Amino acid sequence: MSRSGSSERIVFLRRRIAGLEAGGEPPPARAGDDAFSRLFNPSRGGLGEALPARPTDAAAAAGFAFALALRRLRLRPQGAIVWIAEDMAARELGLPYGRGLQAAGLPPERLVLARTRRPRETLWAMEEALKSGAAVVIAESWAEASAYDLTASRRLALAARRSGSAGLLLLPRAAGAAPRLASAAETRFEIAACAPPPRAEGAPRPLPGPPAFRLRVVKARGLIGAFDPQAWRDIVFDHEEAEFHGAPFHALPFHALPGRVLAAPSDRPALAPAARARRALA
Template sequence: MASVPLSDLRARIAALEGRARGAAVSTSAPAGESAAETVPAPGASSGMPRFDASVLERLYPQGARPEGTVHDLVCAHHRDTGALTGFAAALIARMGADAGPVVWVTDAVTAGETGGLYGPGLAAFGIDPARLLLVTAKSPAEALWAMEEALSVPHLAAIVGEIGGAPRVLDLTATRRLALRAERRGTPVLLLRPAGPDTASAARVRLTLAPRPSGPDPHGLAVLGRPGFSIRLTRNRGGPTGAVDLEVRPHDHGFVPRPAHPLPVAAEAGDRPARPGAAEIVALRTAS
């Protein structure tokens, strides 16, 4: 019952922000090529579509840059940074090889906790390591400075900033500065926050990530499956929020929804594009 006035409010906010009601979830500017693969938001008529993997597909379209703003990617522990790195890498890979160079800033804490980016691993993930410019900052303040400098450069595919823990310099003001510059420049900033707190941030989009164990192997072997993630979208201005478990297909970086209950047929779904119809059948787990 309470969701009706809430969705009305959201629609009004979207209208105030100059978005069309139907396009409220599609925050990416070039909707053309990516929209062909994804279907219109289900339930667009009610003003508030339900949440599933297709929301993420529209936030991070294939072959295009996501919205030029700050995207918070948070994980609970430093030991989960692998998942954080992997999802950020998947987002970059989804933009396509022609999206431009990527500036990847790492602060000393994160580098010490999880090591440095590894070229062969990135290549295996579908990212040409030569596209990356790596910056190692001695302090969070230095990392923020480097990110702001990078925001003065046009034509970047994305700027990734890894700042571990909850440093005081990374407050609301700092993220607002970043967000303003990112929006002016139109460059997406992926702010990776290992062991990051749930503090105030000016990010328009906030994802909390955790690794997701592999699903059952079709051949019954205890082998590693596709990289899997448990994702909670806790902030998505103008769009729905929610939680979803998904895997990333290695060859095209497609998001494959993972069923909450492992079914033998689940692996077959990977060969088809994620259709909302299919998503309904496999009953996505939606956390609060």
């Protein structure tokens, strides 16, 4: 674990011990509490980082970044999202989809898409976009955690602080390295895919349901000790309200597959005719 991640954990444990010695225990942070309200405050600028828990969670990390961007745009209705996609990241994960953006409430013309070839170009483009005063700058870089150093992060953090912009760096290749990363970012999230919550009995809900994420707050400058950097939390994003809703923190390990899966399709056979023929011959 990096020095910043270790200090976050130590401060959290000290708060828990102080609460126990005082005859009680500080309650865990919940969605809607002051700590989470401040963490997801749309007026909160600066530099943030989102890393997937596993390589297969990279798309979930990108979705979480987009949800944060939508919250930010509520304060700047005429603003735009600058999305910087490195070539390798674009090939592996794809690019933002126009109809999906519209369904989430973002007109495609408010998205500025930039393409870069290598990590150094991505960091340079992100710094320049932050200096321009864009509402939100999201960059996907295929760099390893070791290639993203303190010098680069300080430049990005300074550019975001001076312009008042919000920047979020996605590092899909650094999956699982969130606790070990050392940077000047103000916030750091580790993201995993999560199934949406079950709907109320008899209540219709269009598939695939609201975007759901499993995350842990590894770093939150200004909120030190408010979050356990080893605890995971399930949250759901309501794009109509641009709000996060979630359940209490839990320290249980997350699973690779959700507890709920979609039902088998009813509008086509389970096996194609050719597959059925091959299975019959076998």
